[in-house]
Amino acid sequence: MSTHDIQAYVFPVPNGKKITIALEELNIPYDGHLVNLKKGEQFNPEFLKISPNNKIPAVVDLHPPKEFGEGSLSIFESAAILRYLAEYKAGPGAPDLYPKDPRKRIKVDEWLSWQIAGLGPMMGQAIHFLTYAPEKVPYGIERFTKETERLLGVLNKRLGEYPYVAGEEYSIADIASYSFVVSWSEATKEDTPYPNVKAWLDRIGSRPAVKRGVERANALMSHS
Numbered sequence: 167m168s169t170h171d172i173q174a175y176v177f178p179v180p181n182g183k184k185i186t187i188a189l190e191e192l193n194i195p196y197d198g199h200l201v202n203l204k205k206g207e208q209f210n211p212e213f214l215k216i217s218p219n220n221k222i223p224a225v226v227d228l229h230p231p232k233e234f235g236e237g238s239l240s241i242f243e244s245a246a247i248l249r250y251l252a253e254y255k256a257g258p259g260a261p262d263l264y265p266k267d268p269r270k271r272i273k274v275d276e277w278l279s280w281q282i283a284g285l286g287p288m289m290g291q292a293i294h295f296l297t298y299a300p301e302k303v304p305y306g307i308e309r310f311t312k313e314t315e316r317l318l319g320v321l322n323k324r325l326g327e328y329p330y331v332a333g334e335e336y337s338i339a340d341i342a343s344y345s346f347v348v349s350w351s352e353a354t355k356e357d358t359p360y361p362n363v364k365a366w367l368d369r370i371g372s373r374p375a376v377k378r379g380v381e382r383a384n385a386l387m388s389h390s
């Protein structure tokens with residue numbers, strides 16, 4: 167049953183946690199739905215109607231703003247979802263996670279794209295070869311681990327220059343990268359050797375809304 171405008175379809179992996187974290191930060195009430203990737207639920211025809219690429223996350227807004235016209239709105243791809251939520255759905259007292267100032271906004275777009283196209287896929291492949299591949303493939307492990315480490319080095323440099331990924335202010339770009347970097351430490355069982363990344367992880371991870379977002383995603387799985 168739907169009780170809120172926003173219906174979030176997730177699984178407790180970094181791409182799902184991004185959305186629950188953003189919803190908590192933005193003070194947006196929502197109903198969470200588990201799409202159990204372990205059971206192949208991402209291929210259910212009903213889910214494919216809102217996420218044709220058979221991946222989480224996806225969001226349905228039952229009552230989008232007037233400029234979107236009549237009817238509910240479905241969105242897949244996490245960057246599109248994060249931008250939409252921050253721009254159109256932020257609740258009372260929420261931080262501005264997607265600034266209107268064009269110079270600030272382009273930095274958020276840059277680093278959000280960097281996560282979606284670089285950090286996420288490379289880290290995903292590295293974790294696959296390190297943890298899930300049915301055979302040990304040294305070439306795959308080395309290629310994707312090296313690239314992930316390079317990307318973490320880039321992030322470390324950036325966070326030596328600015329407190330947050332997109333600059334002086336916390337934004338959806340931080341949320342997008344945060345849960346991936348946490349999962350890298352979990353997968354490699356090592357604390358990150360990058361001091362600026364470590365300080366940033368601690369800073370973001372101590373935010374109450376971030377904790378709530380992670381818990382909410384995990385709870386969907388444990389209550390399923």
Ligand SMILES: N[C@@H](CCC(=O)N[C@@H](CS)C(=O)NCC(=O)O)C(=O)O
Pocket residue numbers: 179180181182203208220221222223242243244245282
């Ligand atoms: N570029 C997509 C990536 C989404 C993605 O890779 N989702 C994975 C979980 S991390 C998924 O649903 N995989 C299921 C599948 O490929 O069948 C986004 O940012 O939303």
